[in-house]
Amino acid sequence: MKYYVQETCFYLLVLIIVIASVFPFYYAIITSFKAGTALFEVDYLPTSFNLANYAEVFASPNFIRSIFNSVFIASATVGFAMFLAITASYALARVRFQGRGLLLMTILAVSMFPQIAVLAGLFELVRFLGIFNKPWAMILSYTIFTLPFTVWVLTTFMRDLPMEIEEAAIVDGATPWQIITKVFLPLLWPALVTTGLLAFIGAWNEFLFALTFTASDTQRTVPVAIALLSGSSEFETPWGMLMAASVIVTVPLIILVLIFQKKIVAGLTAGGVKG
Amino acid sequence: MAQINLKGLRKSFGSVEVIHGIDLEIRKGEFMVFVGPSGCGKSTLLRLIAGLEEISAGDLEFDEKRVNNDVPAKRGIAMVFQSYALYPHMSVYDNMAFGMKLAKSNPGEIKERVHNAAKMLQIDHLMDRKPKQLSGGQRQRVAIGRAIVRDPRVFLFDEPLSNLDAALRVATRLEIAKLHQNMKDVTMIYVTHDQVEAMTLADRICVLRDGLVEQVGTPDELYEKPASVFVAGFIGSPKMNLLQGAFSHDFDCTTVGIRPEHIEIQTDGAAKWRGKVVHTENLGSDSFIFVDIGHTEPVIVRQIGSHRIPVGTEIGISPIDQHIHRFDENDQIIG
Amino acid sequence: MTSYPQHSGGQSLAAQRRKAAFWFLAPMLAALFFVAAWPLLRTIYFSFTDTTLTNLYGGEWIGFKNYLSYRQLSSGRVIWKGTLVDPAWWNAVWNTVRFSVISVAIETVLGIIVALILHRNFVGRGWVRAAILIPWAIPTIVSARMWGWMLNDQFGIINDILLKLHLIETKIAWTANIETAMTAVLIVDVWKTTPFMALLCLAGLQMVPKDIYEAARVDGVHPIKVFFRITLPLIRPALMVAIIFRTLDALRIFDLIYVLTPNSKATKTMSVIARENLIDFDKFAYGAAQSTILFAIIAVFVSAYIWLGKVDLAGEGDR
Numbered sequence: 001m002k003y004y005v006q007e008t009c010f011y012l013l014v015l016i017i018v019i020a021s022v023f024p025f026y027y028a029i030i031t032s033f034k035a036g037t038a039l040f041e042v043d044y045l046p047t048s049f050n051l052a053n054y055a056e057v058f059a060s061p062n063f064i065r066s067i068f069n070s071v072f073i074a075s076a077t078v079g080f081a082m083f084l085a086i087t088a089s090y091a092l093a094r095v096r097f098q099g100r101g102l103l104l105m106t107i108l109a110v111s112m113f114p115q116i117a118v119l120a121g122l123f124e125l126v127r128f129l130g131i132f133n134k135p136w137a138m139i140l141s142y143t144i145f146t147l148p149f150t151v152w153v154l155t156t157f158m159r160d161l162p163m164e165i166e167e168a169a170i171v172d173g174a175t176p177w178q179i180i181t182k183v184f185l186p187l188l189w190p191a192l193v194t195t196g197l198l199a200f201i202g203a204w205n206e207f208l209f210a211l212t213f214t215a216s217d218t219q220r221t222v223p224v225a226i227a228l229l230s231g232s233s234e235f236e237t238p239w240g241m242l243m244a245a246s247v248i249v250t251v252p253l254i255i256l257v258l259i260f261q262k263k264i265v266a267g268l269t270a271g272g273v274k275g
Numbered sequence: 276m277a278q279i280n281l282k283g284l285r286k287s288f289g290s291v292e293v294i295h296g297i298d299l300e301i302r303k304g305e306f307m308v309f310v311g312p313s314g315c316g317k318s319t320l321l322r323l324i325a326g327l328e329e330i331s332a333g334d335l336e337f338d339e340k341r342v343n344n345d346v347p348a349k350r351g352i353a354m355v356f357q358s359y360a361l362y363p364h365m366s367v368y369d370n371m372a373f374g375m376k377l378a379k380s381n382p383g384e385i386k387e388r389v390h391n392a393a394k395m396l397q398i399d400h401l402m403d404r405k406p407k408q409l410s411g412g413q414r415q416r417v418a419i420g421r422a423i424v425r426d427p428r429v430f431l432f433d434e435p436l437s438n439l440d441a442a443l444r445v446a447t448r449l450e451i452a453k454l455h456q457n458m459k460d461v462t463m464i465y466v467t468h469d470q471v472e473a474m475t476l477a478d479r480i481c482v483l484r485d486g487l488v489e490q491v492g493t494p495d496e497l498y499e500k501p502a503s504v505f506v507a508g509f510i511g512s513p514k515m516n517l518l519q520g521a522f523s524h525d526f527d528c529t530t531v532g533i534r535p536e537h538i539e540i541q542t543d544g545a546a547k548w549r550g551k552v553v554h555t556e557n558l559g560s561d562s563f564i565f566v567d568i569g570h571t572e573p574v575i576v577r578q579i580g581s582h583r584i585p586v587g588t589e590i591g592i593s594p595i596d597q598h599i600h601r602f603d604e605n606d607q608i609i610g
Numbered sequence: 611m612t613s614y615p616q617h618s619g620g621q622s623l624a625a626q627r628r629k630a631a632f633w634f635l636a637p638m639l640a641a642l643f644f645v646a647a648w649p650l651l652r653t654i655y656f657s658f659t660d661t662t663l664t665n666l667y668g669g670e671w672i673g674f675k676n677y678l679s680y681r682q683l684s685s686g687r688v689i690w691k692g693t694l695v696d697p698a699w700w701n702a703v704w705n706t707v708r709f710s711v712i713s714v715a716i717e718t719v720l721g722i723i724v725a726l727i728l729h730r731n732f733v734g735r736g737w738v739r740a741a742i743l744i745p746w747a748i749p750t751i752v753s754a755r756m757w758g759w760m761l762n763d764q765f766g767i768i769n770d771i772l773l774k775l776h777l778i779e780t781k782i783a784w785t786a787n788i789e790t791a792m793t794a795v796l797i798v799d800v801w802k803t804t805p806f807m808a809l810l811c812l813a814g815l816q817m818v819p820k821d822i823y824e825a826a827r828v829d830g831v832h833p834i835k836v837f838f839r840i841t842l843p844l845i846r847p848a849l850m851v852a853i854i855f856r857t858l859d860a861l862r863i864f865d866l867i868y869v870l871t872p873n874s875k876a877t878k879t880m881s882v883i884a885r886e887n888l889i890d891f892d893k894f895a896y897g898a899a900q901s902t903i904l905f906a907i908i909a910v911f912v913s914a915y916i917w918l919g920k921v922d923l924a925g926e927g928d929r
Contacts, residue, residue, distance in 0.1 A: 010732075017738065018741045022741050022744055024745075024757060027760060028756045031759065039765070040765045041765075044767075087633075095627045105916065113862075113908075114862035114901075115862065116901045117901045117904060118649035118650050119884075120898040122649040124649075141645065143645045148642070151638060169362075170347050170348070173374055173378055174348075174377055176630035182373075182377075207868070207869075211868075212889055223751035224751075226755060253749070254748070256747075261740055261743060329623070
């Protein structure tokens with residue numbers, strides 16, 4: 001008897017956790033399918049399937065534009081960070097040199113920087129380079145967190161590769177560059193995908209820099225577009241459309257995350273860093 | 276092909292010195308085995324010769340040319356690792372051809388050398404497999420094949436059998452012995468902690484202890500004339516009986532050593548020692564009888580064939596005089 | 611990288627590798643200097659000037675005036691000025707600290723609970739783990755808006771649930787009300803970041819060898835005692851790392867608050883108020899000073915942890 005009570009409580013707890021995790025997104029979805037006054041009735045189950053909000057979102061050129069901006073910025077940032085991080089993490093993970101520990105700590109410290117601390121300096125830099133209100137401003141500034149993150153995670157992955165494989169390659173006459181490109185990268189590609197995805201999510205979600213370094217609606221990234229999406233007054237927030245936009249930008253992320261679930265967990269715990 | 280000279284070789288990791296100055300000459304075409312307990316520095320020594328570790332002091336010469344600062348690939352060595360260290364993403368063929376491809380050898384020659392090596396090791400039917408699809412023994416052959424393809428002056432083995440099961444270990448040991456027969460002019464250096472491997476494979480054995488050479492010699496020399504208590508105890512299975520105190524004073528030394536096969540059971544009253552049988556191990560071909568004669572450890576006596584002596588039986592045993600090893604207070608051999 | 615005694619004749623492997631390492635690291639370090647170190651130094655410099663947003667290069671050195679200065683009136687009264695006597699700033703500091711301590715504490719406890727549940731083998735565990743990843747995958751801004759809708763005073767579902775359960779009598783303006791704004795922020799943050807905490811704790815739990823639990827069960831140790839005496843000490847290192855990362859993250863929070871409770875005095879954190887001054891209020895140098903203080907606080911926090919030597923963040927210890 002006691003066993004059944006315990007089991008019931010356990011599964012009840014599991015149920016609560018699942019509902020708490022999923023409900024807000026579920027609620028956003030059912031809201032996004034409501035239009036007109038139906039929006040202002042609280043329903044726990046889907047009651048209508050009205051695509052008006054989605055039509056409105058896709059009819060808004062600026063929102064579509066912001067999706068493209070975000071995709072471009074996040075991809076470029078991740079590409080750039082990965083390019084620099086692969087060789088750097090090899091050096092940090094596999095080569096013994098003085099000050100390696102200190103360097104690793106510094107890189108970790110940079111990834112934990114309060115971004116506000118560099119905002120003023122970056123603002124000046126962005127203005128100086130003439131890239132204010134251009135995607136390059138975001139690509140430049142996002143490097144401050146994507147680069148240390150990718151270096152850090154890839155370093156932990158590289159460290160786990162067996163020593164003897166590298167030594168076999170050395171005996172075979174491979175240079176460090178050849179070890180990376182011909183031996184390590186083919187072995188690490190799952191880790192690269194994971195790291196890239198986490199960095200991509202980080203760049204996709206960034207808000208502070210994107211808010212500060214863009215000025216016109218055509219240059220916004222998705223988070224800024226969604227944050228600034230409002231009606232003519234505070235009391236006329238277009239909730240239906242807002243929820244539709246939220247669903248549109250979140251669904252691809254959730255699908256990606258669910259596909260790469262196991263790898264993401266490994267990546268998160270390897271880096272111990274929030275993506 | 277190469278004669279290797281180690282002159283006062285030292286290695287430190289940080290402030291800890293692990294190799295304390297080793298002088299050793301390895302002859303051309305010789306099969307040299309480094310043996311010793313774990314932590315004796317044998318693997319480090321091999322890695323110094325391979326060039327995978329930096330030499331802290333002393334000289335390393337291949338054919339009288341100093342190679343201290345040559346990268347491994349330039350030394351003309353090939354190495355077989357304990358974990359095989361095959362490239363998991365490459366086929367067997369690519370694993371074996373990788374070194375030559377990096378060296379930009381001509382493709383025809385690569386193909387020929389890889390196929391010859393594969394044939395020699397009977398792995399030519401596995402060329403398209405990935406390492407994952409191979410058994411432990413096959414992997415080890417591929418690793419050896421990869422080394423052969425490099426056509427090295429010096430062949431280095433780092434405990435290559437320790438990941439194999441007992442039966443496969445014996446078979447692969449034979450392979451390696453054959454390999455040595457077929458590649459007469461290639462110098463081979465082999466690291467192991469297993470004295471049986473050392474005894475069966477080596478032309479000469481170098482016994483290492485705490486980063487120093489304890490003794491170098493042929494297996495017979497080491498077995499018959501161990502230079503120290505350590506070597507006496509390390510080489511041979513079961514261990515040589517080493518007796519101290521009153522037992523050794525009879526022989527005018529600090530430690531006296533007698534191998535189990537050099538002790539006779541005597542039924543008459545002339546036995547040197549008397550004691551009770553505490554345990555017997557019967558292997559069929561021979562038997563080991565453990566006799567408590569009042570020493571800290573029982574004396575092991577080897578008898579040919581199957582001998583069953585009940586535990587508790589009191590027997591007399593005597594060492595054969597010409598096979599007694601006497602060691603002084605510094606554990607070194609006397610005379 | 612390091613000085614290395616050059617031998618004659620060729621380059622040893624270690625030297626070759628160190629040289630390669632230098633060239634592998636150089637571009638990354640240059641990039642980091644460019645986007646992190648230099649802007650940080652400029653921010654600190656700006657904090658000692660009277661630079662304005664419209665005239666970035668016209669600022670003059672004014673020393674500590676943005677931080678603290680005083681002026682004595684002819685009457686003898688001393689008037690203090692600067693961030694360090696600015697009540698709005700101290701309010702933000704208090705908000706940030708309150709938010710960080712409470713959110714990290716709740717997230718840690720909930721994270722451990724969720725991790726313990728996921729550590730058990732049960733039907734559908736994979737699905738539950740997937741479900742708790744959803745809050746983590748949703749962009750912060752999107753979650754802020756989603757919850758903003760759920761917490762809406764008139765049409766929000768939260769008020770509806772609470773009313774139906776008779777937990778409240780009248781609808782609450784969660785985000786607008788001074789008393790509840792911080793609670794609203796905490797709810798969303800806990801919802802969004804507990805999965806991260808749970809996953810890190812779970813990884814820690816999975817590293818504990820199973821036979822320890824079996825031994826404890828054989829010995830008949832009570833499960834609660836097992837948790838406090840065995841599990842918790844064993845996952846402590848993983849937990850500490852997770853808590854540090856979360857705390858640092860909480861101390862710099864900006865986006866959630868900016869979107870969920872805009873302009874609420876009860877939730878404005880250091881990052882929010884610093885950006886406000888930097889960009890919106892054209893008190894550029896003043897905002898730079900506040901940014902610098904936040905940076906200093908976090909730097910002190912991090913170095914304290916490292917110096918206490920409690921955590922091996924770099925994972926170098928066992929190498």
